[in-house]
Amino acid sequence: MDYQAFVTPLQNSLGSHIPQIIGAVIIFAVGWLIAVIARAATLRVLRMLGVNRRIEESTGSKVDAEHPVAIGVFWLIILGAVIAALNALDLASLSNPFSMLLSDILGYLPHLLAGLVLTLIAWLIATVLRAAVTRALQMTKMDDKLSSAAGMAPMSRNVGNVLFWLVMLLFLPAILGAFRLGGTLGPVQVMMTQALDMVPNIFAAALIAFVGYVVAKVLRGLVTNLLSAAGVDRLSQRFAGGAADVDATTPTATTTTTAAPPPPDSGSGVSLSRLAGTLVFILVLVPSLIAALDALRIEAISRPATLMLGKMLDAVPNIIAAVVIVLITWYVARFVATLLARLLESVGADTIPQRIGMGDAMSGNTRPSRLAHWAVMLFAMLFAVVEAADQLGFYQVRDVVTGFIRFGGDIILGGLILVIGYWLANMAYNAISRASGENTAGLASIARIAILGVVIAMGLRAMGIANEIVQLAFGLTLGAVAVAIALSFGLGGRESAGKLTEYWLNRWRRNRPDSPPDQP
Structure with a gap:
């Protein structure tokens, strides 16, 4: 293949442009060298100024601003070298867009420098104010007291940071205006105006x-x-x-107590x-x-808070009335309960359990005077709680305590019935035993059991505990006894029952001290 036909025209056409190409290459190489040197110098200067360190101290976060600035300087010089090389090659159609871009960048440089200068000035002012405020607060003891009491970092640092960013925020519209950032400047100006x-x-x-x-x-x-x-x-x-x-x-009669001195105030009470x-x-x-x-x-916060305060202030009189009712009832009830307990002791009420055979069950803290004291205190405070709950509008609490008071009254009434019934049962047992002698001990026990059964039924009935069960049990028991008596005396066993009855009557007559002697 003959290459001369291709090489010869190429040499003829490039021969006149070789100096231009060599010049463009030299221009680009020199521009690239200058860009590398400028990038290194810019990076060195920024490191000497400690730009990254100062930004980190101001913002609290690591931001690399040195390398982007150096890279920007590098590509700016490269862009100029490319434009010069293209002009050396007489490629105006290619160099014009780059020339316009470079002129826009160079035209924006004054605004960029102005914005950077304003940013630097704002940063210097904010830094000086932060340092001054932090130092002033650290010189006082208020910072240490607040930090130790609240358990948090010193307030001087937080106040200094707040002041720093407040100054930066005040300079922000001027900085954005210097940078010609109109789209961002409008909302910032509105925000600053509102602030x-x-x-x-x-x-x-x-x-x-x-x-x-x-x-x-x-x-x-x-x-x-x-x-x-x-x-x-x-x-x-x-x-x-x-x-x-x-x-x-x-x-x-059962216990001996000694008044102990009041304990000293240890500070543990309310x-x-x-x-x-x-x-x-x-x-x-x-x-x-x-x-x-x-x-x-800020109505979204103040309006609910105002309503809450209004409700609180409206409730204050009721709260004070409830507290006064409870306190007055406590003192009056304690005085009356103590007076009643001492009165019962003075009249010998604590010896009654010994007389009715319940000395072991009602002694010490369960003696009558003590029980009366606590009963008065309990019911008085329950009534006070009902009235206090009604004052506060706690109607459910009032109804519950009212029901408890009714139930407590029924319990006390049933307990009194049981105590009186136990006393009557023992009295009947002793009377039958003394009147009939030892031969009728079973009859005395039957009488006592019968009285106790009736009394227990009456007590449970008064307490309101299982009324239907009590009625059913008592009715079935009486019915069973009646049926048993009817069967024993009314059907087939009349003669045996008559003989047994005659035998019991004869024995009872013989055991009586005023009975006449048996006839021969």
Whole structure:
């Protein structure tokens, strides 16, 4: 194949352009070398300035800004070298778009530099203010106290960071304007306008909240100290030691108790003065916080909070009335219960269980005076709880306690019936035994069992426990006894029953001390 036909025209056409090609290559090579040198120099300068480190200190996150800037400088010089090489080759159609791009970039450089300068100025101002505020707060003891009390990082660092970003936010519209970022600048300006409009409201809310906190704290200390000086804290000790009042009385027939000295105040009880101070603090601080929210014009939060506060304030009189009812009832009931217990002891009520044969079951803490004391306290407090629940609107609690009171009254009535029945059963047993002698001990036991059965049925009936079962059992028992008697005396066994009855009557007559002697 003959290559001369192809090579000869190519040499003829390129011969005149070889100097231009060599010049373009040299221009591009020199531009590439300059771009590499500029990239290295830019990266070195940025590292010497510590741009990445300073950005990390300001933002708290690692951001590599050095390499992107160096790469941008590199490609900017490469773009200029490409345009120069294309112009050397007389390729205007290819170099014009790149020339326009380079002119746009170079035309934007002043705005870029202005934006960077404003960013640097804002960063310097924010950094200086953050350092000054942080140092000022660290010099005071308030930072350490808040950190130790709240268990969190020092507040000086957080306040400094907030101030830093606030300054950067204030400079943000100017920075965006310098960068000619109009699409982003509009929303930012609107946001800054709204934020600046809220600054007076924020200061007003902060001032209201601070004043409310100070007033609430002062009132808490005042109320706590006044109530403590008035001796209100001793009420908690009386609540704890009120149960021992009945035990510290005169000796009874079964037990001997000695009044123990009251325990010293260990600080473990409820401090009523501190509790009242805390309630006053809450009642003052909560309206202050709601007023602060109103100053912020945040109705989505302030309106529900206002409604909640209104309900709380409306409930305060009822709560106070309920507390007063319970406290007054406690003291009055304790006084009456103690007086009743001592009265029962003085009249010898504690010796009654010994007389009726229930000394083992009703002694010590279950003696009559003690039971009467606790019964009075229990029912008085239950009535107080019913009234307090009605004041507070807890109607379900009121109904439950009312039912419990009714049931308790039935239990007490049934218990009294059982005690009286037991006493009557023992009295009947003793009377039959003394009147008939030892030969009729079985009859006395039958009488006692019968009385106890009737009394137990009456007691359970009074208590309201299984009324149908009690009625059925009692009816079946009486019916069985009646049927047995009818069968024994009415059918076929009349002669034997008559003889047995005659035998029992003769024995009873002989055992009577005033019976006449048997006739011969």
